[in-house]
Amino acid sequence: MRFLSPAKINLHLEVLEKRPDGYHEVQTLLKRVDLSDEMEVHPGGQGIRLILEGEEVPPGMENLACRAASIFCRETGIPEDLEIRIRKRIPVAAGLGGGSSNAASVLAALNDLFRTGLNSHALMGMGAKLGADIPFFIFQRPALAKGKGERLTAVSMPEGLGFLLLVPPFRISTSWSYETFDRLTGGKRKTGTPLRDSYSTLADLLEVLKNDLEIPALSRYPEIGRMKEALLRQGARGALMSGSGPVTFGIFPSREKAEEARRKLVLPRDWKAEICCGL
Structure with a gap:
């Protein structure tokens, strides 16, 4: 199979x-x-x-x-x-x-x-x-x-978005990321931002674009922040690191817009790019 x-x-x-x-x-x-x-x-x-x-x-x-x-x-x-x-x-x-x-x-x-x-x-x-x-x-x-x-609620999101993923040559341990987050922030927050179960437009999603684990990642790898800025300069509507990192992505209205940005983007040595769409 x-x-x-x-x-x-x-x-x-x-x-x-x-x-x-x-x-x-x-x-x-x-x-x-x-x-x-x-x-x-x-x-x-x-x-x-x-x-x-x-x-x-x-x-x-x-x-x-x-x-x-x-x-x-x-x-x-x-x-x-x-x-x-x-x-x-x-x-x-x-x-x-x-x-x-x-x-x-x-x-x-x-x-x-x-x-x-x-x-x-x-x-x-x-x-x-x-x-x-x-x-x-x-x-x-x-x-x-x-x-x-593990507690999941279905969320509606806009269709047809394109994502340009930038993959650096280094990796980040998930355990290190959480431990460093606790050390840098105290890690005591009990409640988060109110989130909805429906984001009908890209603009709606951009309002909640956030990743706390960028705090430890950027403390060691400031180039992640520079690549977020590069994505925005090439037309990404938003840019964020995924999970504990280090892959960083730009969000575009379509795959075609992501492909256009990839052609213009100059990657640092040993960085790679992947273009994808949502499922």
């Missing part, structure tokens, strides 16, 4: 107080985009095996996709004899949720492949045991996520 595993961007991310379980309370607006890894799952053989192409990711059972397959097999009684192939296009450790998307895609694929008939709520419950972003990828709609990211 072959399938695509899409990335996500955060259009709003606020970090609230730290929870007893070590996670932070967050509220974030999430949208999937059509920058995707290519994946395959094949039953048979012995054990859960992972074959990778592209950027290096955690191997074997350290990988979220393999752990998702294992929990699915244990909870459904299916033998843990599978081969998973991942052709990586989503940058790793970049704030785009690639590992979480791979895990969610494996859960959905195995549910189809073995005709186990689990509903999305059951699959999201499995995913939540492995990572905070995994339920969102099973949800498959733009969403407002709260709690540690």
Whole structure:
């Protein structure tokens, strides 16, 4: 079975107080985009095996996709004899949720492949045991996520937007990002900005464009801020870092406008650009 595993961007991310379980309370607006890894799952053989192409990711059972397959097999009684192939296009450790998307895609694929008939709520419950972003990828709609990211509300957003993603040569650890945010800010905020379940225009979205995790990222990598400014100079209506970073994106009224900006934009050495649309 072959399938695509899409990335996500955060259009709003606020970090609230730290929870007893070590996670932070967050509220974030999430949208999937059509920058995707290519994946395959094949039953048979012995054990859960992972074959990778592209950027290096955690191997074997350290990988979220393999752990998702294992929990699915244990909870459904299916033998843990599978081969998973991942052709990586989503940058790793970049704030785009690639590992979480791979895990969610494996859960959905195995549910189809073995005709186990689990509903999305059951699959999201499995995913939540492995990572905070995994339920969102099973949800498959733009969403407002709260709690540690697992409490989801569908949100309507405008269609047809183009996104120009800028990928630097460095990566940012999620744990470092949250720890540094706490150190720099105190990390005690209990409530966030009131957010709606409908943003009918791009102008509506721009009003809530925000990412608290830019605070730690910019303290170490000020070039992220410079690239946000470069995106705005090339016509982006807004620019933001996604998740814990470091990928930064510009929002455009259409894919064509994003492509036009890419042609004009001069990237620093070893930076890359990806153009995508929302799903």
